[in-house]
Amino acid sequence: MSESDTAELEQFRAETRAWLEANCPPEMRKPATGDADVFWGGRNAKFSSEPQRVWFERMRDKGWTVPDWPREYGGGGLSAAEHKVLRSEMAKMGARPPLSSFGIWMLGPALLKYGNETQKKEHLPKIAAGLIRWCQGYSEPNAGSDLASLQTRAESDGDDFVITGSKIWTSYANYADWIFCLVRTDPTAKKHDGISFILFDMTSKGVTTKPILLISGYSPFCETFFDGVRVPKSHVVGTVNRGWDVAKYLLQHERAMISGMGERGVGRPLGQIAADSVGADAQGKLDDAMLRGRIATFDVDEAALAACAERAVDLAKAGQAHPAFSSAMKYYGTELNKRRYEILMSAGGVDALEWESERSKQGARPRAWLRTKANSIEGGTTEVMLGIVAKRILDLPGA
Amino acid sequence: MALVLTEEQSMLRDSARGLISDKAPVSHLRALRDSKDPAGFSRELWHSFAEMGFAGLLVPEEFGGSGLGYMEAGVVMEEIGRTLMPSPFLATSVVAASALSRGGNAAQKAEYLPKISNGSLLATLAIDEGAKHRPLQTALQAVRAGNGFKLSGAKALVVDGHVADLFIVAARTAGSAGERDGLTLFLVNPKAKGVSIERTIMVDAHNAARIELANVEVNADSVLGEVDQGAALLDGVLDVGRGAVAAEMVGLSDEVFNRTVEYLKNRKQFGKLIGEFQALQHRAAELYVDIEITRAATMKALQALDVDVAKAASAVAVAKAKAGTTATRAVQEGVQMHGGMGMTDQFDIGFFMKRARVCEELFGDSNYHTEQLARARGY
Ligand SMILES: Cc1cc2nc3c(=O)[nH]c(=O)nc-3n(C[C@H](O)[C@H](O)[C@H](O)COP(=O)(O)OP(=O)(O)OC[C@H]3O[C@@H](n4cnc5c(N)ncnc54)[C@H](O)[C@@H]3O)c2cc1C
Numbered sequence: 102m103s104e105s106d107t108a109e110l111e112q113f114r115a116e117t118r119a120w121l122e123a124n125c126p127p128e129m130r131k132p133a134t135g136d137a138d139v140f141w142g143g144r145n146a147k148f149s150s151e152p153q154r155v156w157f158e159r160m161r162d163k164g165w166t167v168p169d170w171p172r173e174y175g176g177g178g179l180s181a182a183e184h185k186v187l188r189s190e191m192a193k194m195g196a197r198p199p200l201s202s203f204g205i206w207m208l209g210p211a212l213l214k215y216g217n218e219t220q221k222k223e224h225l226p227k228i229a230a231g232l233i234r235w236c237q238g239y240s241e242p243n244a245g246s247d248l249a250s251l252q253t254r255a256e257s258d259g260d261d262f263v264i265t266g267s268k269i270w271t272s273y274a275n276y277a278d279w280i281f282c283l284v285r286t287d288p289t290a291k292k293h294d295g296i297s298f299i300l301f302d303m304t305s306k307g308v309t310t311k312p313i314l315l316i317s318g319y320s321p322f323c324e325t326f327f328d329g330v331r332v333p334k335s336h337v338v339g340t341v342n343r344g345w346d347v348a349k350y351l352l353q354h355e356r357a358m359i360s361g362m363g364e365r366g367v368g369r370p371l372g373q374i375a376a377d378s379v380g381a382d383a384q385g386k387l388d389d390a391m392l393r394g395r396i397a398t399f400d401v402d403e404a405a406l407a408a409c410a411e412r413a414v415d416l417a418k419a420g421q422a423h424p425a426f427s428s429a430m431k432y433y434g435t436e437l438n439k440r441r442y443e444i445l446m447s448a449g450g451v452d453a454l455e456w457e458s459e460r461s462k463q464g465a466r467p468r469a470w471l472r473t474k475a476n477s478i479e480g481g482t483t484e485v486m487l488g489i490v491a492k493r494i495l496d497l498p499g500a
Numbered sequence: 501m502a503l504v505l506t507e508e509q510s511m512l513r514d515s516a517r518g519l520i521s522d523k524a525p526v527s528h529l530r531a532l533r534d535s536k537d538p539a540g541f542s543r544e545l546w547h548s549f550a551e552m553g554f555a556g557l558l559v560p561e562e563f564g565g566s567g568l569g570y571m572e573a574g575v576v577m578e579e580i581g582r583t584l585m586p587s588p589f590l591a592t593s594v595v596a597a598s599a600l601s602r603g604g605n606a607a608q609k610a611e612y613l614p615k616i617s618n619g620s621l622l623a624t625l626a627i628d629e630g631a632k633h634r635p636l637q638t639a640l641q642a643v644r645a646g647n648g649f650k651l652s653g654a655k656a657l658v659v660d661g662h663v664a665d666l667f668i669v670a671a672r673t674a675g676s677a678g679e680r681d682g683l684t685l686f687l688v689n690p691k692a693k694g695v696s697i698e699r700t701i702m703v704d705a706h707n708a709a710r711i712e713l714a715n716v717e718v719n720a721d722s723v724l725g726e727v728d729q730g731a732a733l734l735d736g737v738l739d740v741g742r743g744a745v746a747a748e749m750v751g752l753s754d755e756v757f758n759r760t761v762e763y764l765k766n767r768k769q770f771g772k773l774i775g776e777f778q779a780l781q782h783r784a785a786e787l788y789v790d791i792e793i794t795r796a797a798t799m800k801a802l803q804a805l806d807v808d809v810a811k812a813a814s815a816v817a818v819a820k821a822k823a824g825t826t827a828t829r830a831v832q833e834g835v836q837m838h839g840g841m842g843m844t845d846q847f848d849i850g851f852f853m854k855r856a857r858v859c860e861e862l863f864g865d866s867n868y869h870t871e872q873l874a875r876a877r878g879y
Binding site for chain 1 (some may be wrong): 502503504585761764765773775776778781782784785786789792793795796797799800814815817818819821822837851867870871873874877879
């Protein structure tokens with residue numbers, strides 16, 4: 102890649118590398134050990150370590166928590182090409198993202214496109230600076246894959262909407278400060294036409310959350326209940342009853358983010374991780390020919406996906422990207438990531454079965470393995486992604 | 501470098517597509533097959549190809565070529581894959597031209613490259629001896645004799661072997677089968693004494709031959725590259741061939757896929773278009789994603805070949821491995837989703853299935869390249 106950089110970009114690359122070298126603490130150059138080791142920001146944010154704080158603050162000060170957002174909203178103002186350079190230089194040294202945030206991955210892009218100036222000025226800089234942690238109120242007990250059938254009502258009352266209903270699978274609702282939420286503002290309209298996209302504070306009167314225990318032993322998401330929550334109408338993003346456009350646009354970003362998991366890797370290459378526990382035969386090959394074959398096939402697919410992710414960015418830059426392509430990538434990336442963790446479990450053998458022990462870092466591997474099973478469900482299931490590809494990209498007839 | 505075609509490359513694609521789809525649709529291959537054409541390809545078409553600058557696409561300008569890169573060669577290969585046009589492009593213009601440009605001395609380049617550019621010389625690489633692609637297993641002997649060498653042994657699947665004017669033969673000047681050292685590439689005239697050629701009519705109706713060399717005498721000027729040190733040159737040239745075949749497989753897969761999706765939109769059963777059945781929609785969608793991923797991996801490999809052939813090995817292994825499994829899936833789904841129609845000779849889809857099988861074996865199948873990647877990564 103670097104061989105084709107223009108002189109300017111070459112200089113940016115050199116400066117970026119030098120800055121990262123000087124500013125990224127060594128502890129932040131390996132993957133987080135688990136969810137507790139990820140920095141999510143928010144009013145009650147706590148750093149898990151001093152290096153984590155230092156790394157976050159330095160990146161924030163450069164606007165590099167959101168490198169490609171405009172500077173006026175707390176971003177780094179980087180061009181697409183510069184952003185690609187920054188990402189590749191960070192990847193090369195294994196630098197972790199300084200801030201993980203639904204605000205960055207999902208809400209930000211939607212606000213940049215659909216928000217009014219007041220909303221942008223109010224929310225974007227706080228997202229960039231990790232001051233407010235957001236959660237996503239999309240799914241309901243009876244509206245999962247069929248998201249547009251959601252029933253949570255928002256009734257007009259003067260300058261406010263009054264919101265009543267419940268959401269489910271709201272990740273980190275119990276830690277979040279604000280929610281971006283889909284509500285029904287016109288129950289008489291067609292399914293997609295009566296939905297609005299609205300923002301409100303989770304400390305508003307009438308909001309309660311209840312964590313749900315998962316197979317991984319964690320409770321990262323909640324049932325969320327709204328009992329007559331009052332929200333000013335000015336908090337609607339985009340047009341009232343046109344929230345589905347915003348919702349869909351946000352989902353594209355969510356899917357693109359989730360698809361990245363398939364090519365994100367977990368530090369060391371699988372072949373080496375497997376060699377540690379399985380050992381090698383006399384020729385130095387992994388002493389389990391079938392597992393070795395699975396890993397090699399995985400490596401082929403992972404490298405090919407990485408090329409495709411790179412091409413997707415290049416196509417977008419060239420204005421040739423299909424808007425539904427993120428669904429294609431989401432499907433493949435998440436299925437691949439599940440394969441990665443099946444291989445990791447297989448490679449780990451009995452060691453990977455330990456759940457509560459110091460040696461296993463409290464079962465980090467089996468818990469992560471179980472977590473990945475959600476990859477092909479969250480943000481739209483694999484079946485739904487394939488349906489989108491079939492209808493929107495291949496133009497196959499609807500049922 | 502971006503993984504999208506430049507404007508020039510898109511123009512090249514359009515002109516290749518125009519010529520190929522016009523002059524050599526699948527019916528062209530069918531006619532050559534049915535008439536048992538002795539050459540197995542159209543010389544007339546090959547000359548038009550040369551006139552448009554395709555034959556010498558990789559040949560440096562000083563030797564009359566267009567001096568373009570592997571990305572461009574891939575663009576043409578992809579178009580060839582769409583109609584399965586039989587032509588000397590892969591063997592002569594991609595593989596042999598690269599071998600001569602990279603390994604040839606001044607005299608060899610001056611003699612052969614201009615003729616490749618103008619389409620008057622066909623050349624091919626003779627490498628595999630056994631049923632599977634194993635370059636290091638080369639056993640064909642080259643023993644020193646006077647000022648030159650005497651070659652004895654046999655080669656299988658020599659692409660265009662029955663029409664070539666020049667063979668580039670991998671031989672063993674030292675060591676034994678399986679070793680890297682001791683390989684040497686020779687330029688051999690197919691008309692030389694002791695050469696016998698058997699055209700093998702293959703499943704895909706493309707051209708190949710088995711050749712046998714019995715004490716064939718060549719002089720010292722016939723060595724391409726260094727004596728005993730041919731492996732590195734061979735690796736690089738094979739990688740070029742692999743990248744090109746991967747591109748052909750992308751074109752082939754994409755074409756079969758497009759035809760299949762069209763069929764899904766037109767064929768009715770149970771009072772519905774079969775494309776309305778979700779079972780088929782999802783399989784089609786998965787295949788689409790596979791093809792897009794394979795296309796990206798192949799572009800990545802071709803780009804790597806352009807930048808540094810020696811370092812491109814892993815990217816090429818990924819591309820060829822992925823292209824093999826994707827093309828196999830594409831043709832299998834193609835036939836299956838066409839139902840009984842897909843099994844008829846009258847329908848074109850079977851031609852793609854047959855060509856995919858051949859491309860899979862050419863220069864190493866998916867298993868071979870997956871294994872290469874595992875080795876490169878040291879596990
Ligand atoms: C880890 C995780 C985090 C999440 N975080 C959030 C969050 O923060 N906020 C939020 O709002 N939601 C969140 N979700 C919810 C997620 O978006 C839904 O779980 C998802 O959209 C699927 O909906 P469902 O669970 O109701 O399954 P269902 O829709 O009931 O699906 C059940 C099965 O039926 C299949 N199916 C459904 N429709 C079709 C169809 N048309 N064709 C074929 N198959 C079909 C599905 O693919 C699936 O296999 C999260 C989910 C997970 C697992």
